Amino acid sequence: MSDTLKDRVRQAASDEPPEQPAMTDLALNDSSMAWLQSRATYFTDALPRHVDRAHFMSVARAIMPNLSKCTDLSITSALLACARFGLEPDGRQAAVIPYGDTATFQPMYEGYIELMYRHPRVDSVHFNWVREKDQWDYEPTAPSPKDFFHKPRVDLTEEERGKVILAYAFAWIDGRRSQVIILNRSQAEAIRDKYSQAYKKAERNQKHDSAWHTDFDAMWAKSAVRRLVKVVPTSHELAELVQADDDADDTTAVPSVIRGTVITREDQDTGEGEDQRHGWPTAAEPGSGAREGGEQE
Template sequence: MSDTLKDRVKAAGAAPAEDAPAVVDLALTDQSMQWLQSRATYFTDALPRHVDRVHFMSVARAILPSLSKCSNQSITSALLACARFGLEPDGRQAAVIPYGDTATFQPMYEGYIELMYRHPRVDSVHFGWVREKDAWDYEPTAPSPKDFFHKPRVDLTEEERGPVILAYAFAWIGGSRSQVILLNRRQAEAIRDKYSKAYKKAENNGKKDSPWHTDFDAMWAKSAVRRLVKVVPTSHELALMLQADDDADDSGTAPSVIRGTVVPRDNPGEEQPEPEWPAAAQPGSGSTAHEGGDR
């Protein structure tokens, strides 16, 4: 069974097998915590005002063991990206994924929804899965909101409701409902095959370790929510995150939204360039459209 993105970022917290004693390198863990603490101001200074700094650092500490093989510079860049967008690296809003020795920022669908909520005109954002035995209907020529209907079978378990057949997302904006984004599995696979360089690379090298391989449903959900971005008011920071997400998929490295070079201060006396950040957008920031690919 393949692991999921959440499994990968939280692998260090998994329970050991009963026949294998737990081995913890306390010295390495202590060094990691000291390293993170020494750079705490990098991250906390980049956070938007509404994000709790103590909680963010607590979540960052929890994922450090899973990044033990990654370079300090890539971990710094990935966590800075999380902080810049005000997203926790918890595997739900965002994840920091190890690819060899590189830690990579990966926004998740809940992170996109979080940034949508920060626009003053967006009242609410909804994402859902339609399963095989659910009651649902979509009539694009009907007036909103009568064009879409979904009623899950609450009398059944998820397994009894059958496999997922459709992802959907919509928003309420100033009292009106947006277009409903519908994405079935074949459409998600087409998006993966056309746009994801990380998927193609993982297929070609046989590692099959891209997010599309390890957690297809998470990427399916994110693809639906990304399409919703095109039909709702978007902030400048949301446009930047779309670009950062694309850059990370293209290169498997830190996103280009981090302007400048982040070099770990392992030699305190050495001159180090600082990251140059765009001004941190707060809730209610201005709007701009993102003209990206149809993902």
């Protein structure tokens, strides 16, 4: 008699109902997909022309099971925000995160980079981490682009390269490199402690469920990229994304996968925009002690 048969005989003799395997609520999934399909035109009509509508809806369908307890209104609002900015809710450009019964739009650092490209003067945008054993140098008084150098140790694994010590971001604009935005861990912590309402609320409630608690590196990366908004030509659309991000601060806590990013002009369609300065302060050099203006995360 096999072990499986023995188990069944023993279970029957005990007169106890067998343990049932976890089941997916197919009716619930079908209902959520039907709901999304019935409103597809709301979202696709809001998308910029360069965003593939079928792909956007495919990504939206993939996240619907995670939003089963959220209200229709909050899901509609969050997905419309993604569509309006032309950001896919894939956890890379943007995310839709359930908090209780509320689905919340959360832009990610790659979403900021995506919108930066829509200014016709921006050629490329770069983000990366500097680790302990990497080769790097920063001399702010040297002429660009000789002021900053970073060469990752490709002969080592990411773990062997050591801990992250800096996040940095810069752009090439009209053939020239922008100021390099450099953010060390202590600066990221200072931003968190001073400006994040979500972090303060989570600390008060001892829940430790804010984005700064659940994925510090994701917020560190976004903080560096958000500062780049202050030193590149930006659009009204990008300024609105900063504001939407600030508005979501009290309720969001988003996970993310962070890695170096280099995107070139050939990968992107562009749109017209106007130069604006909005949101975060002009970046101070690491260790300079320079006072930073108002910023919020």
